[in-house]
Amino acid sequence: MLRTPSQPLPFFPQQIEPGTRSHCPYCAFQCGLTLTRTENGYTASPDPAFPVNNGQMCIKGFTSGQLLTHPDRLLHPLKRSPSGELQPISWDQALDEIADKLLSIRDTHGADANACFGSGSLTNEKAYLLGKFARVALRTSSIDYNGRYCMASAAAGANRAFGIDRGLPFPLSDIPYAKTVLLWGSNLAETLPPIMQYFDRQRLSGGRLIVADPRATPTARAADLHLQLTPGSDLILANALLHLAIEMKLIDPAYIAARTNGFEAVRASVSRYSPEIAERATGISLERMRTTVRWLAEDTAMLLSGRGPEQQSKGADTVTAFTNLMLALGKVGKHFSGFGTLTGQGNGQGGREHGQKADQLPGYRLIENESHRANVAALWDIDPADLPRKGKSAVELLSSLGTSVKSLLVFGSNILVASPDADALERRLESLDLLVVSDIFLNETAQHAHYVLPVTQWAEEEGTLTNLEGRILHRRPMVTPPMTVRSDLFILTELAKRLGDIQRFNFRTSREVFNEFRTLTAGSLADYSGVTYERLDEQDGLQWPVPYPDHPGTPRLFETSFPTPDGRARFTPVEHRPEGDPPNAEYPFYLTTGRYKKHYNSGAQTRRVDRLREADPEPLMEIHPRAAAMLNIASGDQVLVSTRRATATFTAQLTSDIRPDTIFIPFHYGSRQSVNRLTAAVLDPTSKMPEFKLCAASVRSVLNHRA
Numbered sequence: 001m002l003r004t005p006s007q008p009l010p011f012f013p014q015q016i017e018p019g020t021r022s023h024c025p026y027c028a029f030q031c032g033l034t035l036t037r038t039e040n041g042y043t044a045s046p047d048p049a050f051p052v053n054n055g056q057m058c059i060k061g062f063t064s065g066q067l068l069t070h071p072d073r074l075l076h077p078l079k080r081s082p083s084g085e086l087q088p089i090s091w092d093q094a095l096d097e098i099a100d101k102l103l104s105i106r107d108t109h110g111a112d113a114n115a116c117f118g119s120g121s122l123t124n125e126k127a128y129l130l131g132k133f134a135r136v137a138l139r140t141s142s143i144d145y146n147g148r149y150c151m152a153s154a155a156a157g158a159n160r161a162f163g164i165d166r167g168l169p170f171p172l173s174d175i176p177y178a179k180t181v182l183l184w185g186s187n188l189a190e191t192l193p194p195i196m197q198y199f200d201r202q203r204l205s206g207g208r209l210i211v212a213d214p215r216a217t218p219t220a221r222a223a224d225l226h227l228q229l230t231p232g233s234d235l236i237l238a239n240a241l242l243h244l245a246i247e248m249k250l251i252d253p254a255y256i257a258a259r260t261n262g263f264e265a266v267r268a269s270v271s272r273y274s275p276e277i278a279e280r281a282t283g284i285s286l287e288r289m290r291t292t293v294r295w296l297a298e299d300t301a302m303l304l305s306g307r308g309p310e311q312q313s314k315g316a317d318t319v320t321a322f323t324n325l326m327l328a329l330g331k332v333g334k335h336f337s338g339f340g341t342l343t344g345q346g347n348g349q350g351g352r353e354h355g356q357k358a359d360q361l362p363g364y365r366l367i368e369n370e371s372h373r374a375n376v377a378a379l380w381d382i383d384p385a386d387l388p389r390k391g392k393s394a395v396e397l398l399s400s401l402g403t404s405v406k407s408l409l410v411f412g413s414n415i416l417v418a419s420p421d422a423d424a425l426e427r428r429l430e431s432l433d434l435l436v437v438s439d440i441f442l443n444e445t446a447q448h449a450h451y452v453l454p455v456t457q458w459a460e461e462e463g464t465l466t467n468l469e470g471r472i473l474h475r476r477p478m479v480t481p482p483m484t485v486r487s488d489l490f491i492l493t494e495l496a497k498r499l500g501d502i503q504r505f506n507f508r509t510s511r512e513v514f515n516e517f518r519t520l521t522a523g524s525l526a527d528y529s530g531v532t533y534e535r536l537d538e539q540d541g542l543q544w545p546v547p548y549p550d551h552p553g554t555p556r557l558f559e560t561s562f563p564t565p566d567g568r569a570r571f572t573p574v575e576h577r578p579e580g581d582p583p584n585a586e587y588p589f590y591l592t593t594g595r596y597k598k599h600y601n602s603g604a605q606t607r608r609v610d611r612l613r614e615a616d617p618e619p620l621m622e623i624h625p626r627a628a629a630m631l632n633i634a635s636g637d638q639v640l641v642s643t644r645r646a647t648a649t650f651t652a653q654l655t656s657d658i659r660p661d662t663i664f665i666p667f668h669y670g671s672r673q674s675v676n677r678l679t680a681a682v683l684d685p686t687s688k689m690p691e692f693k694l695c696a697a698s699v700r701s702v703l704n705h706r707a
């Protein structure tokens, strides 16, 4: 026994004050909310005192209370029996057996044969401890996480240009003062609904909104100008806008000279992206391009990018085309202006800073940088030579399952629904010696596991998350967890102890983990060393870097310099490349994927919430009426959608909001309704982001349900 019965359970909340303020379980907006106990469970209401959401929430937040008392909630560790069923076992038995198996895999196949997969929904403490567990206890380089599917291209682009990656390098409260905002491939009216209050204020004071999206989404319909471009042509359009800005003498030579390097190479490269070429490739008229450039140049202006241009096999270069444009216009680091990317997951920002990424150590340190290695190894009390090197990125790691990788521990991702080319992944999961899934629900991935470990969830635990504007927030416990579940932190510390590392994983509270990791970030790019849980409570969060205890936080970056060796931002020329899985006569459509307002990511949580499931019970394939007419398809028909990998059946929805060459299917659904069975595992060579937004598809009608 590692615990005497009189001691409180490690990582369990000690006391819960009624009326505690905390945050939503889902997206990067991290709305402040409170919970009220009702006859049937819990009801969530917005916290009017929290400054970011200012009393607003979306339907997912309002219905989040249902997750806490859900009948599907996992309550006991489960083990797969020889006959294939998952059966309850004790925590000690589960942890002992998993640790034994990890050790025997390491002995037989080497340390890298054990792998971990993390998530942007884990708190900073969990993300940090998972990275430390992999490197120090398992001694494996095999760790990556679902942020590779999400923020990797944005991160690569921002690092390349600015030397740092904080999604929004300015506060949300700057948005209302931007004269022009260009939202590039973000449907934020549905994916960050309460953010619209900032845009409403912007529009009321005479601001303009431009949206670049192949679909006329609710966000695009709210815009002054909609650039309904051909999927995958974003880089061409961005380079052509810079070409025009140069031609129209709208660039800012004084800013370029004072604050940047490398413009001449970019000037030469964009000279080939004439508006005529771009008009043909993107479908956007010269007049619209000119208006866009004029609006962006003339006053305060922001370019904010979403997953549309980023989840492409050229996503990192496309983001670079955006930073090139905004730097040339002299906007970056000026008030109410600049480039930003809209982070998606609850802790999508903090989750990419603290060492669960294959190439990173905590505080945005790099695992291949010798002085970063020495620094972290010293704090972890290990020899730098024992710190594993860079591992494989998410899709590459999952492609090695069953061959070089024999075990996988998953924390906070439903990889079978969220990963590209999912049928191939399903076969690989089946070939593992050990699959362990820690989750709240038995999601599609957990159904393949050898062991399932039930964990505490958002309102039952403490920790920190970092929102889309780099604001570190305190997740406070509001509810006592069921006594039979455990925190992810408990699982990691107990497994580490069983692997023989007691001293380095001797934590009993989230706060203790936080204190170790904030010390470790001192002097790093994402410096949290001046943050305490108490300070977060007093100030409703702090924006990093926070390098010392009285530091007020850093709402705006880049005002005077960039965190590059010479303090200047970097231009990098980038060229268009075609998508990895292009349309042809057999597969004539672009299949693009994305989100519904009422479901969240793999849907493991939201498909279990009655109001959300009833509102959108299945994924619909959006198709333009002209394309549908040629294929003799009506709304409500069952259609077969085929790609070079698989065929699946969906219900058609005719809408003139989409381009005739494009179909759209959301990815929130599992099994036969999973669109990721169709997508391609084509990766961006720089960011290793899979090309979720673009593959070739064919459509045909199977059954006509017309009356």
Ligand SMILES: Nc1nc2c(c(=O)[nH]1)N[C@H]1C(S)=C(S)[C@@H](COP(=O)(O)OP(=O)(O)OC[C@H]3O[C@@H](n4cnc5c(=O)[nH]c(N)nc54)[C@H](O)[C@@H]3O)O[C@H]1N2
Residues within 6 Å of the ligand: 027, 028, 150, 184, 185, 186, 187, 188, 190, 191, 192, 212, 213, 214, 215, 217, 230, 231, 232, 233, 234, 306, 307, 308, 309, 343, 344, 345, 592, 593, 594, 595, 596, 597, 598, 599, 600, 601, 693, 694
């Ligand atoms: N309701 C809801 N909200 C969420 C989430 C959710 O699942 N549901 N998830 C959260 C997470 S993790 C994330 S990452 C964010 C994502 O938030 P968004 O980036 O807003 O979401 P997506 O729907 O993936 O993609 C945005 C848009 O990209 C467009 N698009 C497709 N192909 C292209 C292209 O080639 N070029 C361009 N320019 N656009 C293209 C799509 O039509 C879509 O409207 O949302 C967060 N918030």
Ligand SMILES: Nc1nc2c(c(=O)[nH]1)N[C@H]1C(S)=C(S)[C@@H](COP(=O)(O)OP(=O)(O)OC[C@H]3O[C@@H](n4cnc5c(=O)[nH]c(N)nc54)[C@H](O)[C@@H]3O)O[C@H]1N2
Residues within 6 Å of the ligand: 119, 120, 121, 122, 123, 146, 147, 149, 150, 151, 307, 311, 344, 345, 410, 411, 412, 413, 414, 415, 417, 418, 419, 438, 439, 440, 441, 443, 455, 457, 458, 488, 593, 594, 595, 600, 601, 602, 603, 604, 605, 667, 675, 676, 679, 692, 693
């Ligand atoms: N085709 C297509 N595929 C995509 C995308 C797309 O646009 N198109 N978007 C990609 C993007 S941006 C993302 S972010 C991914 C997201 O997809 P996933 O990685 O699957 O993420 P989620 O569905 O948010 O959460 C997965 C699981 O985490 C559990 N969970 C939540 N909190 C915790 C916790 O604290 N601990 C533990 N152990 N479990 C927890 C939930 O119950 C759920 O089962 O999907 C990617 N996949």
Ligand code: SF4
Residues within 6 Å of the ligand: 024, 025, 026, 027, 028, 029, 030, 031, 053, 057, 058, 059, 060, 061, 062, 191, 192, 193, 194
């Ligand atoms: S899902 Fe996002 S926008 Fe909706 S309530 Fe939760 S944090 Fe707010």
Ligand SMILES: [Mo]
Residues within 6 Å of the ligand: 149, 150, 151, 344, 345
């Ligand atoms: Mo995401």
